[in-house]
Amino acid sequence: xxxxxxxxxxxAGMMVWLAWRAQAGPxxxxxxxxxxxxxxxxxxxxxxxGAPDVAIAEAAVGTGLTGVLLLEALAAPRPERPGxxxxxxxxxxxxxxxxxxxxxxxxxxxxxxxxxxxxHAAVRERLPATGVSSPVTGVLLAFRAYxxxxxxxxxxxxxxxxxxxxxxxxxxRPMSRDPVLDAFARRIVPLGVLVAGYLWxxxxxxxxxxxxxxxxxxxAWVILILTGLEEGPSPTRWHGRALVVGGxxxxxxxxxxxxxxxxxxxxxxxxxxxxxxxxxxxxxxxxIAACLASLVALLMAAGEPGAGAGG
Amino acid sequence: xxxxIAAAFILGGCxxxxxxxxxxxxxxxxxxxxxxLTKADNLxxxxxxxxxxxxxxxxxxxxxxxxxxxxxxxxxxTVALLIGRAMVERDEP
Amino acid sequence: MEGIDPWWAAAVIVGxxxxxxxxxxxxxxxxxxxxxxxxxxxxAAAVVxxxxxxxxxxxxxxxxxxxxxxxxxxxxxxLGALLILTTALxxxxxxxxxxxxxxxxxxxxxxxxxxxxxxxxxxxMSWDxxxxxxxxxxxxxxxxxxxxQGHGKAAVAAALRYLLVxxxxxxxxxxxxxxxxxGFGTLDLSILSRALAGPGLVGWLALALITVGLAAKAALxxxxxxxxxxxxxxPAPGSALLSALVVxxxxxxxxxxxxxxxxxxxxPGPALQSLGLIGAAGIVWGGLLAMRQRRLKLLLAxxxxxxxxYVVMVVPLSADPRWTELAWQGGGMVLVxxxxxxxxxxxxxxxxxxxxxxxxxxxxxxxxxxxxxxxxAFAIGGxxxxxxxxxxxxxxxxxxxxxxxxxxQWWWAVPLAAGGLFTxxxxxxxxxxxxxxxxxxxxxxxxxxxxxxxxMLALASLLLGLFxxxxxxxxxxxxxxxxxxxxx
Numbered sequence: 002x003x004x005x006x007x008x009x010x011x012x013a014g015m016m017v018w019l020a021w022r023a024q025a026g027p028x029x030x031x032x033x034x035x036x037x038x039x040x041x042x043x044x045x046x047x048x049x050x051g052a053p054d055v056a057i058a059e060a061a062v063g064t065g066l067t068g069v070l071l072l073e074a075l076a077a078p079r080p081e082r083p084g085x086x087x088x089x090x091x092x093x094x095x096x097x098x099x100x101x102x103x104x105x106x107x108x109x110x111x112x113x114x115x116x117x118x119x120x121h122a123a124v125r126e127r128l129p130a131t132g133v134s135s136p137v138t139g140v141l142l143a144f145r146a147y148x149x150x151x152x153x154x155x156x157x158x159x160x161x162x163x164x165x166x167x168x169x170x171x172x173x174r175p176m177s178r179d180p181v182l183d184a185f186a187r188r189i190v191p192l193g194v195l196v197a198g199y200l201w202x203x204x205x206x207x208x209x210x211x212x213x214x215x216x217x218x219x220x221a222w223v224i225l226i227l228t229g230l231e232e233g234p235s236p237t238r239w240h241g242r243a244l245v246v247g248g249x250x251x252x253x254x255x256x257x258x259x260x261x262x263x264x265x266x267x268x269x270x271x272x273x274x275x276x277x278x279x280x281x282x283x284x285x286x287x288x289i290a291a292c293l294a295s296l297v298a299l300l301m302a303a304g305e306p307g308a309g310a311g312g
Numbered sequence: 313x314x315x316x317i318a319a320a321f322i323l324g325g326c327x328x329x330x331x332x333x334x335x336x337x338x339x340x341x342x343x344x345x346x347x348x349l350t351k352a353d354n355l356x357x358x359x360x361x362x363x364x365x366x367x368x369x370x371x372x373x374x375x376x377x378x379x380x381x382x383x384x385x386x387x388x389x390t391v392a393l394l395i396g397r398a399m400v401e402r403d404e405p
Numbered sequence: 406m407e408g409i410d411p412w413w414a415a416a417v418i419v420g421x422x423x424x425x426x427x428x429x430x431x432x433x434x435x436x437x438x439x440x441x442x443x444x445x446x447x448x449a450a451a452v453v454x455x456x457x458x459x460x461x462x463x464x465x466x467x468x469x470x471x472x473x474x475x476x477x478x479x480x481x482x483x484l485g486a487l488l489i490l491t492t493a494l495x496x497x498x499x500x501x502x503x504x505x506x507x508x509x510x511x512x513x514x515x516x517x518x519x520x521x522x523x524x525x526x527x528x529x530m531s532w533d534x535x536x537x538x539x540x541x542x543x544x545x546x547x548x549x550x551x552x553x554q555g556h557g558k559a560a561v562a563a564a565l566r567y568l569l570v571x572x573x574x575x576x577x578x579x580x581x582x583x584x585x586x587x588g589f590g591t592l593d594l595s596i597l598s599r600a601l602a603g604p605g606l607v608g609w610l611a612l613a614l615i616t617v618g619l620a621a622k623a624a625l626x627x628x629x630x631x632x633x634x635x636x637x638x639x640p641a642p643g644s645a646l647l648s649a650l651v652v653x654x655x656x657x658x659x660x661x662x663x664x665x666x667x668x669x670x671x672x673p674g675p676a677l678q679s680l681g682l683i684g685a686a687g688i689v690w691g692g693l694l695a696m697r698q699r700r701l702k703l704l705l706a707x708x709x710x711x712x713x714x715y716v717v718m719v720v721p722l723s724a725d726p727r728w729t730e731l732a733w734q735g736g737g738m739v740l741v742x743x744x745x746x747x748x749x750x751x752x753x754x755x756x757x758x759x760x761x762x763x764x765x766x767x768x769x770x771x772x773x774x775x776x777x778x779x780x781x782a783f784a785i786g787g788x789x790x791x792x793x794x795x796x797x798x799x800x801x802x803x804x805x806x807x808x809x810x811x812x813x814q815w816w817w818a819v820p821l822a823a824g825g826l827f828t829x830x831x832x833x834x835x836x837x838x839x840x841x842x843x844x845x846x847x848x849x850x851x852x853x854x855x856x857x858x859x860x861m862l863a864l865a866s867l868l869l870g871l872f873x874x875x876x877x878x879x880x881x882x883x884x885x886x887x888x889x890x891x892x893x
Contacts (some may be wrong), residue, residue, distance in 0.1 A: 023752065110584065110606050115589045123475045144475050147468045151527065155546055158520045161430045162550035165513025179397075185390040192383060242431050250427045253655045257420045260412040265470040266420075 009049055016042050020185030039262030040064035053208040054137045057200070061216030065295065066293055069223055089121045094106045134141065134206045142278045147268045150256060153285060156292045160245050163299040166234040178229055186228040191267050203238040211248075211282040215289025222294035226301070233298025234291045245295055248288025252281050314366055321363030328356030342357045342399050354385055411457060411464045413481060415530065416812040418489055422496075422523035422626035425452075429515035436515030438505030444497035447526070449883060454877065460893045463883040473533075480532040480560035480594075482883025483738040486509055488529045488657065491741050492650055494865070495748045496522045502752050503642035505852045508759060510642060514554060521547035521646060528654040529794045534615075535592045535667070536580045537658050538575065541622060545571035551643035554636045563634040570621050570631045578618030584611040594665050602669040610654050615662055616680075622863040623655035625717060626687035629710050633694075636706035641755020644702065649708045651746040653740050656716045661885075662738065663720050664729075669889035674724065677889075681721035685820035687714030692827025696834075701754045701764040705747065706833055708790055713826050714742045718805055718817060719822055723887065725812040728885050733811075735804030737872070738878040742797025742866045746789035749862035752785040757839075760848040766835055778856040780818025781837050782863035787832040789866040797869030 016039060023035040031231030040063045047056035100123040124136050124144065141149045179256035235241035255277055256267040263270045269277045279309035335348025361381045365374035425443030429436040434816035445703060446494045458464060464481040467473070481489070502517070505821070510518075524544035537788055588607035589600040601608050619626075624632040636648045663680075691710025698704040698771040719736035723729040756779050758764045758774055774781040785796075792802035800822060809817040871877060 050475065106610065107580075110610050114587055114607060117587075119586065119590045120474055127471070127475055143469060144471045145477055145536075147477050148536055148539045151524075151536075151543050153427070154520060154523075155539075155543050158426070158516060158543070158550070161513075161516040162546070162553075165511075165516070165550070166553055178396070179391050181390055182649065184384055189383065189386060192379075225697055236706070239431070246427050246430045253427065257416055257424075259408065259469070259620055260416055263470065264412075265467060266412060266416050267468050268470040 004243075005049070012042060012049065015195055016046065029075055032278055033068075037064060037068045040067060054210065054213065055228045057208060057213040058216060061213065062293075065220045066216065066223065066297070069191055069297055070226075070300055073297065076157065086215065099165060118175075124281075128303060130274075131269075131278070132205075132271070133278055134203045135208070135210070137208070138204045138210050138278070139280075142281060143166055143269070146252075146256065148265070150249070150252050153252060153288070155290065157246045157249045159215075160295045162298075163296065167302060183230065184230050186224050186230055190221045190224055193217055193224070197221065197286065197290070202279075204282055205279060211285035211289060212284075214286040216293060218286060218290035219293030222290055223297045226294060226298055236295075243292035244303070245288060248285040251284040254283060314369060318363045318367035321359050321366060323354040325359030325361075325363060328352045328359065328384060331358060338352060339367050350388050354388055355379055357381055411454065411513075412466060414450045414457065415466055415481065416455065417446055417649070418493075418530070419523055420444040421450070422519045422526065426519035426523065428511070429519055433512030433515065436510060437439065437500065438513050440500040440515050440519055441497070444493055444500050447522070448490070448493040450550050451486065451493045454481055455486040455490055458483055458882055459879055460657030463598040471570070473590040474596055476607065477536050478532040478593055478595075479530040480883075483879040483881060484657075484733070484740075484884070485529045486617065487737065487741055487879055488653070488744075489526050491744045492522060492525045492529070495649055496646065496864065497746055499748060499752070502645075502858045507852070510640065511539070512783050514551075514640070514642070514852070517547040517554075518642070518646065519549035521551065521651065524599035525650055525654050525680040527870065528658060532594045533592050533661075534585060534594065534662070536577055537871065538579050538582050541578065541658070542575055544651060545575065545622065546637075548647055549763055551839060551882045552639045553641060554637055555638035555640055559634070560638040563631075563638040567631050569637040570628070572616040574621030575626075576618070576789050576840055577614050577621070581611040581618060584614065588692065594661065598668050601667055603647060604667070604670045607834050608667075608670065608840045610663070610845050611668060616659065617657050619662070619684070623627070623652050623659060624710060624713055624716065625683055625858050630688065632709065633703055633706040636751075636853060637700065637702040641752055641758065644706075644793065645748040648706060648751055650868065652709060652713060653716070653744060657712060657740065658717070660733075662754070664723060664733070664885040664887055667779050667883055668889075669818050670889070672887075672889040673866060677721040677724050680717055681817055684714040684717035684721075687711065687723040688820045688824040692824060692831070695799040696827065696831045698717045701757060701766060701769070701835060702751070703752055704766070704835060705754060708831070709747065711828060712739060712747070713740045715801070715821065715824065718809075718821065722805060722808040722812060722814065722817060724814070724889065724890075726887060728808040729886060730881055732808040733805055733884045734877050734880045735808060738797055738804060738869070738877070740802035742789050742801060743864050745866035745869070745880060746786040746796075746798065749782050749791075749859050749866070750786040750863070752855070752859045753779045753786070754860065755887060756851045757848075760762050760851050762849075766838055770841055771839075771841050773840040774843075774849040775809050776856065779851065780836070780858050782856075782860040783839070784836050785860075785867055787828075787836060789863075791829045791871075793829075795867065795870040797866050797873065800870050800873045813820075884888070 018041065019039040023032050023039060026032050026035070032182075040059065043062045043063060044056045047053070049061055108244060121136075127144070127179040128134065128136055128139045131139045133142070143227050197214040200209040200214035201211065201216060202209075204214070217286050222231070222233070227235055235246045255269075259266045262268070329352070332348050332352030335347040335352060336345050338347055339345045358381050367378045368374065368377075421443040424693050425439040428439040432439075438641070454464060458481060463483075464479070464486075468477045468479065468480075470476070496518075501516065503518070520543060524540050524547060527540040528544065531540055532888040545568075549564050549568045550565055551562055553877060555563070582592070585597060588611070589597055591597055591600065602640070604612070616870050621628040632652070636644050639647055666874045689772075690737045691714065692705050695704050695707035698707060716736050719732045720736070722732035754764055755778065757769055760776060761769055761772065789796040789798035792798040802825065806821050809815060809821065
């Protein structure tokens with residue numbers, strides 16, 4: 002029992018309690034709020050676990066954007082569903098018991114795990130070859146760049162799928178324009194862009210990188226959408242589609258040039274490695290922001306009365 | 313000495329957070345809850361930020377914390393105004 | 406071909422459909438052009454890769470030049486190469502079918518289609534358990550999108566249900582993958598395989614979690630309930646891809662985890678037998694439910710459950726190391742021939758739907774007179790699913806039953822043989838209705854190009870049965886070997 006445990010144990014307990022509350026309550030709004038608070042505590046948990054990169058991403062995506070999405074979904078008019086009870090207590094109880102038993106087995110296994118350092122030593126040894134000094138960036142953009150490429154593909158496809166399903170969706174409904182909100186957005190958004198740029202640049206040497214920068218930039222964009230100052234990337238305009246898919250396209254193109262340039266797919270010539278990584282990260286930052294803004298815009302449009310099957 | 317000042321600031325900040333939270337839970341209507349939250353929590357955050365800045369002992373860190381605090385102030389003021397206006401428009405107490 | 410760097414083949418196999426997907430998002434109106442070009446390039450690369458494997462053995466590539474355990478490896482073995490070739494050929498046929506006027510698929514169809522094809526190729530090559538998870542995510546998202554593009558609210562509901570099952574499966578799989586990394590410090594299948602010689606509680610729990618997660622994605626009994634509605638709701642080209650290949654990719658990964666990842670673990674006999682029981686239950690249950698269907702596409706969707714059951718049988722039938730290769734070849738033959746046959750049948754069903762405006766079995770009387778080529782192709786596909794000679798399905802069933810009998814597990818021969826009877830019962834009913842006398846003139850005309858494509862897919866599944874020697878010898882290249890101590 003050290004000083005850290007005094008923080009960790011209540012934190013863990015509160016997270017479990019909030020997770021339970023987030024699905025046990027009858028009211029969707031209460032569940033959503035519990036989920037958002039759970040996200041806030043998750044940020045602290047990542048910090049306590051020494052993973053600031055994940056904490057930043059969690060703060061921007063898990064709490065910021067997910068919160069917007071949840072509240073937006075709650076604000077959308079819901080069809081009445083009479084005659085359907087909100088839960089099946091017996092089945093739920095059974096599931097809860099199963100989940101608890103599974104969790105107990107998992108904890109038992111985890112406690113018995115040997116202390117391994119995983120691949121830390123290998124990452125440290127090979128990191129200089131990538132040209133970057135942040136191990137997380139090294140893993141994401143060099144050692145396991147292929148995973149990252151596919152994940153960015155997932156994001157771009159999610160937006161393309163949403164566009165395809167929404168069809169000729171109405172434009173997202175802006176909040177009623179408000180001078181105070183406008184003034185706030187006009188000041189906070191440039192700050193967000195600045196922070197995103199910093200996070201992108203910082204990714205080469207310390208916590209940060211395309212995912213964190215992209216989500217911060219995306220949140221800034223979402224603020225502009227919410228205040229009605231800007232729209233999301235437009236599926237009907239060429240540049241809207243290019244913003245969403247550009248990061249993936251550039252990453253793929255550089256990766257496919259790998260066999261010719263450096264003898265393997267997704268390999269970078271060593272003298273250009275760090276520049277190529279920063280270039281890819283810059284493109285990814287913009288595309289991730291565009292994808293997140295598009296998803297929020299899609300959801301807002303789907304909440305409009307008379308929207309297509311995009312819900 | 314610096315640690316002592318930092319601890320004093322942070323504890324003071326925590327007190328205001330506590331007061332704000334109690335207000336949120338105990339005040340009867342939305343507007344007064346809003347009042348408790350924005351006033352007390354902004355002050356609380358400022359004190360905690362000041363404490364951390366003293367503890368960090370670095371001008372750059374202190375400036376970053378100042379930016380964070382100002383951004384939080386702006387956000388909370390805007391949000392409070394929006395909620396308050398929505399309450400007035402809906403004619404809720 | 407000798408001089409070609411294997412990197413080029415591998416890069417084109419995954420790179421072509423991904424590039425096509427990007428272009429399809431950017432210039433949607435030309436989606437069909439990108440799809441045809443990408444699948445054609447992929448087919449050429451798959452031929453090169455397969456030929457190279459035939460001469461020089463398994464292709465092993467380290468992505469980015471980072472060797473395992475730090476980096477991600479691709480390993481294309483014989484069966485993997487054949488499945489990539491199958492994916493490329495089926496995808497090319499499906500793309501051509503979907504590009505045929507007057508019923509060309511809309512621009513929104515092509516991005517998920519191409520990303521799906523890329524994800525499948527990635528799955529057949531991946532030798533890294535976390536990368537498998539990522540590729541499965543891409544495959545699932547694309548598949549859900551294809552389902553949601555079907556008609557009406559039922560399609561959206563089926564897609565949402567599919568999405569939830571896929572997410573639950575993904576989280577479960579990821580938990581297993583996380584345990585493997587936490588316990589053994591690596592994600593590479595070869596290194597894991599050695600480390601898992603002594604799996605301990607961590608290893609077994611990971612195997613259980615990954616099996617459950619993949620079973621949900623592969624629609625193994627009893628986690629199959631999402632499949633029929635999803636596969637029947639998608640537009641015909643989507644259904645063809647989903648039923649022929651998407652389910653098979655998860656199955657292939659499942660086989661790899663058991664037979665490569667846990668090849669040196671003392672896998673207990675009861676574990677193998679219970680996997681066999683799951684397969685047998687899928688065969689019987691899928692057959693029984695298919696018999697009760699009154700819509701052609703639903704019937705086909707249920708028949709996929711039977712085929713999935715056959716493939717899972719590979720694991721218990723491999724219990725005796727002497728017959729592992731035979732079981733592996735049998736399972737591989739099911740995968741390849743079912744892919745061609747099921748793609749042909751779903752596309753054929755789509756044509757019947759287009760022509761008749763519905764796919765209710767009782768009302769397609771006389772369809773064979775209006776579209777004889779399509780119904781002929783449908784019947785050939787049926788021969789394959791039933792496992793009648795001279796189809797690839799027959800060879801597959803023969804090999805699996807031989808592995809069962811040789812390995813002293815005669816009881817698994819029973820469901821393997823019975824599955825064919827069930828399949829015959831319901832497919833015969835459908836084909837008999839279509840070939841019976843009736844007013845075929847009420848059907849609208851169908852494009853000749855589509856009829857030819859469906860026939861070619863069906864004939865491919867027949868050719869596998871007529872000339873099985875070469876595909877089977879390729880499948881044996883790099884086939885897993887294990888040292889389970891288990892006795893059946």
